[in-house]
Amino acid sequence: MRSESYRVCLIEDDQILGEALSDRLEVEGFACDWFESAGEARTALGRKRYDVAISDIRLPDESGEELFTALRAGGEPLPPFIFITGFGAVEAAVRLLKLGAEDYLTKPFDVGALIDKVRALCVKSRPHLAGEPTLGISRAMRALEAMLPQIAGSAATVLVTGESGVGKEEVARALHRCADTARKQPFVAVNCGALTESLLEAELFGHEKGAFTGAVREKKGYFEQAHGGTLFLDEIGDMPPAMQVKLLRVIQERQIQRVGGESPIPVRLRLVCATHQDLKKMVEQGTFREDLYYRIHVIHLHVPPLRERKEDILWLAERFLDRSAAERGEPRRSLHRLAEKPLLDYPWPGNIRELKHVLDRALILTNKAVLSAEDLFEETPPALDEVDPRQLAGYLAAAEKAFIERALRRNARRIAETAADLGISRKNLWEKMRRHGIGQSGG
Known part of the structure; x- marks a missing residue:
């Protein structure tokens, strides 16, 4: 079931027909709000966004034609309207088409054909729901998301850039999902700017028992925890110079050494780094290592604000x-x-x-x-x-x-x-x- 559904506004005073259409729309996966009067529908249409409206022309308080005319006069954007009419009201339906209504059906009608029409209008209204995007519906985010399956087939290091809060971690998680279709491998996220240099080393690489005061037992670091999956290093630009050297060595050798340890430990994972800073400018200023920059800049994904x-x-x-x-x-x-x-x-x-x-x-x-x-x-x-x-x-x-x-x-x-x-x-x-x-x- 989708977390977001197409929404249909149904305006029908006939209890039997209204219930039948509402139930069928729900079964077909639409979110349907059913109203029995034009007044109720007018209020709802002014407050909620609908992808399609289906309305009978004959309603108890005012006609569907009067409702549609009044809504258009209000100047607010309207969903496409499909009208249901009896044989004697076809002229009104034709007038509504000239006013901008999408279509009309004459009773009795094929419910399946109505559903097909509703679905086509919904997809036209919000095409992103047909493809289930996870990052966004804008052209930029759909293009970025389309690249992820191809990148997932490579072990290359990925650099994600963009302003703070744009969703860089969500991009990393989406890439991880593309690579880990069985949902069994770990995704480990670390904010490099939130830890001091000494803590960052122990957290990234782990430590042996007795390596320093308070190290009462051995501990696996983030690299080991992410083995077989994805390690996401956020705010890589805040990483201290000494740690940049150690990270470069890990990328080159594909192994880590715990703090206080003597034996190297091999690690196999996907490394995704992210930053809101201009790393190239930092390289020019001497605050970020050039060799590390090229190691993490193999594949670059930019997330727009x-x-x-x-x-x-x-x-x-x-x-x-x-x-x-x-x-x-x-x-x-x-x-x-x-x-x-x-x-x-x-x-x-x-x-x-x-x-x-x-x-x-x-x-x-x-x-x-x-x-x-x-x-x-x-x-x-x-x-x-x-x-x-x-x-x-x-x-x-x-x-x-x-x-x-x-x-x-x-x-x-x-x-x-x-x-x-x-x-x-x-x-x-x-x-x-x-x-x-x-x-x-x-x-």
């Missing part, structure tokens, strides 16, 4: 809402249609991570079944189309500053907790705070 792939924003939001409902064991919440534009207009300096924070916060602070723009944003974000493109850099900087300040408040301005919350290293957080003039004590 969320503001450059707006098609993914609502898709990701819907996936987060699906996942949250499943994890909490609660009814699934939805987004009000008027909340979509602010989500699309906001530049998301924190990328996917910030989007998830915004939705998580709204789900905690409100019990509403349908989330509005006011529920999502503490203050209404300015629309990008109102910003001078020459000032876009300043706009993004202001948004990033506000994002960091919210995270600091959320974590009582504790640096370690805030950095972990944002998914960046403490060093990176300090740099951003200094750049934006944010003090640790606030104000």
Whole structure:
């Protein structure tokens, strides 16, 4: 079963026909909302996104023609409408086609043909659901995902680049899934910027009993834990120079040596590294080893920021809402249609991570079944189309500053907790705070 389904709005006052169509649509895999009056449907269509609407022309409170005409006059985007009509109302159906309706069926009709028509319109509306993407529906993310099966057949080291929060780890996990179709091999993720140099060595390579104070037993490091699977080294640009030398040796020799150990231990795994930094520039500045750069840069995957792939924003939001409902064991919440534009207009300096924070916060602070723009944003974000493109850099900087300040408040301005919350290293957080003039004590 898909975590996300095509949604159909069914407007039919006939109990027998309505129940039959609703049941058949559900069996065919569609999410169907059935309404018995035009008024109920009008409210739902104003609040929820539907891929297709099926409406009888004759309804108890107003006709389907009146409903469709009023909705079109409202100026909001509508799903494709298919009308059901009796023989005597064909003229009205023809008028509706001229107004922009998609099609009409005359009773009695072939339900199978209706289902085929609905499915074709849904696929046209949201083609990504037919292919079940896991990373995004934008052209950039679909192209990136299409490369993964081919890369999975190689043991080459992969470098994933992109801003903080764009989903670099999700790309690494998707690559791992392509290589490990049996779902039996380990995926181990390490944030290189979150550990001190001494801790990083012991965590990566493991240690023998008695190797240092507190080493009361031997411990396998991340390389050994990932044997046969994938080791994901996030923020590789934060790795200290001495550790860069040791990592280079492991890549070259395909073996590690535990801290305090004497015997080399062979390791077989896929190494995926990630960074938000410009490693080539760091090589030129002498802060990152050139030989290591070329060793990890065999295959390069770049993940664009969320503001450059707006098609993914609502898709990701819907996936987060699906996942949250499943994890909490609660009814699934939805987004009000008027909340979509602010989500699309906001530049998301924190990328996917910030989007998830915004939705998580709204789900905690409100019990509403349908989330509005006011529920999502503490203050209404300015629309990008109102910003001078020459000032876009300043706009993004202001948004990033506000994002960091919210995270600091959320974590009582504790640096370690805030950095972990944002998914960046403490060093990176300090740099951003200094750049934006944010003090640790606030104000």
